Amino acid sequence: MTEGIIVFNMTPNVLRNFFSKSATRLYPKETRETFGNVRGELYNKIEACIFCRTCARKCPSQCITVDTKEATWQCDPFVCVYCGVCVENCPKKCLYQKNEYRKPAIEKEVIFMKGEIKKEKTEEDQQEK
Amino acid sequence: MIRGAILVTIGVVVAPLLGGLIAGVDRRLTAWFQSRYGPPVWQPFFDVMKLFGKEKLVVNGWQVFCAYIYITAAMLSVVLFFLQSDLLLILFVQAVGAIFLVIGAFSATSPYSQVGANRELIQILTYEPLIILAFVGIYLVTGSFKISQVLLQTKPLLASLPLLYIALCYALTIKLRKSPFDFSTSHHAHQELVKGFLTEYSGPYLALVEIGHWYEVVLILGLCSLFWATSWIGIIVLVGLTYLCEILIDNTMARMTWRWMLGYVWTIGLAMSFVNLIWLHGR
Amino acid sequence: MDTIKTFIRKSRIKSPWLLHFDCGSCNGCDIEVLACLTPVYDIERFGIINVGNPKHADLLLVTGTVNHRNKKVLGNLAEQMPEPKIVVALGSCGLSGGVFREAYNVIGGVDKIIPVDVYVPGCPPKPEAIIDGVVTGLAKFAQKKGDTS
Amino acid sequence: MLNTLLFVLILGPFIAAALCFVVRIRHIRSFIVLAMACLLAAASLLLFVKGPFSHTPPSLLGIPTHWWILWGDDILLFTMLYYGFKHRHLLTKILVIFQIVCLDYFELFMVDHSKTFPLFVADNLSLIMVLIISIVGSLICVFAIPYMDKHEEKEGFQKSRQPKFFAFLVVIMGAMNGLVLSNNIIFMYMFFEVTTLGSFMLISYDRSEIALRNAVRALWMNCLAGAAFIVAMVCAYVTQGTVDAQKLIQAGHMGGIMLTPLALLCFAGLAKAAQIPFQSWLLGAMVAPTPTSALLHSSTMVKAGVYIALRFAPGYAGTFLSQCLAVYGAFTFLAASAMAVSQSNGKKILAYSTIGNLGLIFACAGINTPEAITAGILLIIFHAFSKALLFLCVGDIEQHIGSRDIEFMRGLYAKMPRTAIVALLGIITMMLPPFGVLLSKWMAIEAASKHLFVMVLLAVGSSLMVMYWARWAGILLSAPYGSQVTPERQGVLTRLPLLVLVGGAVVLSLCAPLLYSNLVAPILSAPSFSVRAGIFDNPTGAFLLYPVILVLGLGFICALYAARKARKARTSGPYLSGAQTKDPECFEGPMRKPVAVSSQIYYFESIFGEQRLTVWFNIFGGMFLALLIGGAL
Amino acid sequence: MARTIIPFGPQHPVFPEPLHLKLVLEDEIVKEAVPALGYVHRGLEMLADIRDYHQMIQICERVCGICSTIHAQCYCQGIEELMGIEVPARAKFLRVIWAEIHRVQSHLLWLGLFADAFGFESLFMQCWKIRERVMDINEATGGNRVNVSVNIIGGVKRDLAPDMTRWILSELDLVEQEVKRLEKVLLHDYTVKKRTVGKGVLTKDQALELGAVGPTLRGSGVAQDIRQLGYAAYGDLSYTPVVAKDGDAYSRNRVRFLETYQAIALVREAISKLPPGEISVKVKGKPEGEIVSRVEQPRGELMYYIKGNGKKNLDRLRIRTPTFANIPPLLSMLPGIELADVPVIVLSIDPCISCTER
């Protein structure tokens, strides 16, 4: 009963907070090392890519477009959910995720990569894009 | 005359600056109590300046009118305070502002604003008798409602009005819109009423209301300071400690409901005031 | 007059008030937005307050996919925000519909309904990324024209 | 000159009434009422200019005045008895018969009519009362002219009852003038009874069942007051051997024995002024057309009650009676304010507010210091103007929107901008500085600060009062988003009284220092305030009237300018959690249906519910009354 | 008499999610409350038509961002049962560890939001401060703070190394220590009790009749918890449901608070009993037949109905989330309470609207 009418039960907690350093990480000034296996931004080591389309097929959000003929690998980072399924299933292990997140953007953007494995293609029309 | 002019200037110019600073310090301290880093102490000034730069957006033109009257009344009450005028008069002038704020909130049809206005009225209803009785206590000690008389006292009022001071602190909590009594609006709007009666004020008009609130904070802390007006140290210690307590209370209590407030503050607050007054009366 | 205008402009960067609207997200992003307000990230350092009321807000933080029902709400909220304002879309869903963009009740990203100023990718973006996004937006915010008279 | 003025002020209305009753042509009746109103106002001003006097008029038509009075009284009482029988109301019959017996015995066998003393004595209090009655009352009569036409049209009466209505409307004014000017308390009694009968006739005007019931209630309660008055007269005559009011007041100082008649007179006043256990008659009077309520509430009838209390206040200064009256008045103030909070009926709010303010005046009379008396007198003046204004506004509003419920006055500004603003001003003058009602309340509170109980009651009561006024004011301005303000058309006879009253309420507040130093201060035993540069100052406190007016006035102008400028600002619908539909007053609810938002103000039925509180307050009020009378005996 | 009608939501600062309630009030007492849903409805069950049953794991994780791993777990268990896959023991224990870590995280989140609902801001901050440690565990073990994404059909993706488990235990010790400090506040503070005791009472009979689940049901005195079925490794762990009997907001608060301790204890036990071995098995074939899979989410019983027809796309995937079951009880609690208690009561069922509407 006596416990029931006690107010200010929070006081020890707030006083502890008051007299100790704040828990705040002053982010832009003070950054923390990310944990080792964080699933961050997705990249493709395009020179190793064989354009097998496994990643495109396995991707749950269908953000990867691979053109086997043109040897292009394209990923919409704004659709990607950073689940890592493509990385796990990549037969060549040429896909990898950085530990960092992609930076915010003001415009929509697309990761477009052009590789050159077997077939040589004219590059002009791709450059224009 | 010159002294009067200086006091008026202090009231008009310094009071809001002080009020803004108090608000900033309040936010910083609250952050520390919550283990946060907190905004810079001059954050409130940035907020208000930014609001002045925003687009004017109104729901009902009367809101604008009411915001201006609010700030005028708040300013006038502070000026009257610095001119060491009559306490009751100050309260009534302050009430003009409070009432017009409510009227402004009523003038917009948003249910949040309306409910907030109703609640604000309940809060006014709750704190007004307490403040009036505190003034009566001051009168019984000093024989006058004038602040100038209070300042002539040689003994701190707190010694003879301890319970009334506590009752006044209830009013202070309500007026500062601090937990557990922040029903009608709150600075951190995670509550059932969004921003309560301030929901429909925006941009420059919200800035006016904010500045008016600073005036009111200064006024009510000034009223607290009267209880130890014999020395500057007394004033600083008393007001500082009171404000610190308010922040602490804000951080260690859940928001209650207004029904609870009405019952609790009226019974406990009025009983304490009454006991103190009877004691004074019997002396 | 000019100094006041400059000061107002400066104040804008220092005090962006935030309105968060969950526009059909899975809660992941919302919780991260809330986490930003809490001690470890504490975006109140930047003067950001979660005001929860479009009329007070400068910064609309939208998470989640837009669907046929909440698109109206999103439009309403954006309309009720006084200028200048910025819209930040959070998370894959907010940017494009993400993993759900092919579901039948999903229209797509936030930019299909209202113009978006900053896109913050991630599923969900970490609080640090949200802070980055807001900071990116602020630069844009200061330059926007408002009523500085 | 004085004779003419007194004739015009007291008997003029009776003659006008007779004309109204006889001449059945609408336009002529209107003209008579208008002319009478002008005449009364002019006469009252002239009388005012003449200043205080004491005067005995020559006998009328050669018959001694006391015979006129006796006949008048008997006619009055028998009329009341007739109505008592007609409505089969036992209590009324008993009270009236008691009065007839007492009065006739008293007048015929006890009073020595040969003693001469001034029959009419006017000090500043009386003059103020005459002014209020004649000016505010006349304005109400003028307002009634177009109002009653519309009213009868709406009610669909077969035959116009306006002749009788206007007759009694003006009669009450004459009676009130007589009451406040009389020095002979038998005169006072007669005029007192005329107001009783007049109010009965006015309340029963609609002749609906409820109107009759309420009218009868008003009748018996006021008869009770009359009976108390008679007993008081008899007692006073037995102890002092005179019916000279001035003498009685002076006699009060002599001690205990004089207290009984004074207590009974106060009782009569309390019942007349509808203080707590008697409040039901005034609330019931709300069924009558608005001019009736306006007249009864602002300048006449209930003011007779407080006038008596204030008039005899010096007589009981410093006694237990006085203390008791102070607490009782403060209690009524609190109780009426509390009950007003639970009301949504505009007229009822006004009624409770009247009861509360009268309670405050009684409290002032009870406190009985110069400050308190000042407060009481000023309150009578300011209250009369503001309250009459508000009643007329409610009447006008009711005729336009078909309801007197304040919930239906939402968005009134859009429908009737002019009336809405006038009503708003009326409300503000009732509760906020720098206006007169608040000035007098400030004085009352400062005067009461030594009386602990009174103080606590006043403190709580005044904040309750702020509550019910403020929300009403807010509601008047709340308009649906985007609604266009339609200009309002108003007849000149409607607009004129409203404008004069609102002007009066505002300008008189500005003139408060003048009113005080020229009118109130001379009657006081000691000056209560020193007035300099519009600052009321005494050792207890200071009210910086002109500085406050100046600053708030400037703020008001700025605010108006800003609001005007803000018309160009972008408008946006109210915040509805983002769910608003194309119509910004609706939100999209469940099942995709648009739901119109609505809001209701809080009436706290569970805390301040009228039913609940009335019982308790009546018990307390009864106890106070018993204490008041019992203590005095 | 006109009543106050308030649109409570879809955008409202007290709800992080768009729930809409049409509230009809009289003197701030709720007379009528009608919910409107559909602001978060995406139709993701339908995505089973265009995504194969492996990809659906990622989608199920994104049904809800607070208990994502448990959704995936439920889905995977369903498919595994349908295809007759026996999951390695270590994987089962790992699933329990992640599920319970998620429960700690979710309950701390909820305790914070609940505190926020009755305006206790510093308590909200405190809960979320503690929660950040749990989020760190998520990020360190799964690579993402929210979508840990460890479950796959046939086991789990990631293993926990011994030094990682040690670190988890030490972090959880800190968490438990901090949570203990809040016990006095959340369970015994006068103001908190005043705002929660007796608010939104749901009796035992009502709770069962209206189909309440999880802490809402256990707060009404019914000791029912899907973990009692012993799915994953729960059969090997000591576990009894936490029950409180009053059925009010306070009881639900109490259940969740004590479950936080329990979840930490379960993680400790699971780590101590963690068997060695494989963490996943290879999956062959396509799901065929229908199955109901149930697990205990932080919010209560989660039910997946899966129907496969031997193709890589499922025939039907239906998700019944705990909040979906808790909404009818919520509606029975709302009338008659004060407006100020609406957030408290709505949050007391721990609503997850994105779960509900999918």
Place this chain on the structure above:
Amino acid sequence: MKEEVISVTPDTLGNKIAEMKKNGYRFVTMSCVELDSDTVDILYHFDKNLELAHFRLTIPKNEAAPSISPVYFAAFLVENEIQDQFGIRFDGLAIDYNRTLYLEEEVQRAPYCRITVSNVEGSEGD
């Protein structure tokens, strides 16, 4: 399914449900599955002490199913959901959202009935 699924018809459903309620079963949920172009299965799931019980009701799409929400109020939400998603009507719903629980006018076409509405599938997504 591990547990037996008892088939019911619209006529026997009412009795069965009432019996379940009498026996103290908790209503878990209903699942609706499209069988072919004309019929759907509605599965009713109940639970008592963690034991599941299921009923299967097979009805044509154009026929209204009897609502069990008068017996189990908790069912109103899921029945409304099925109305939205499959276009099956329920008779006697406790709170009938009339196919507006989730959907707006834009998607008023029983999205889960893929076989009958396959011709408009093209408009899905973006």
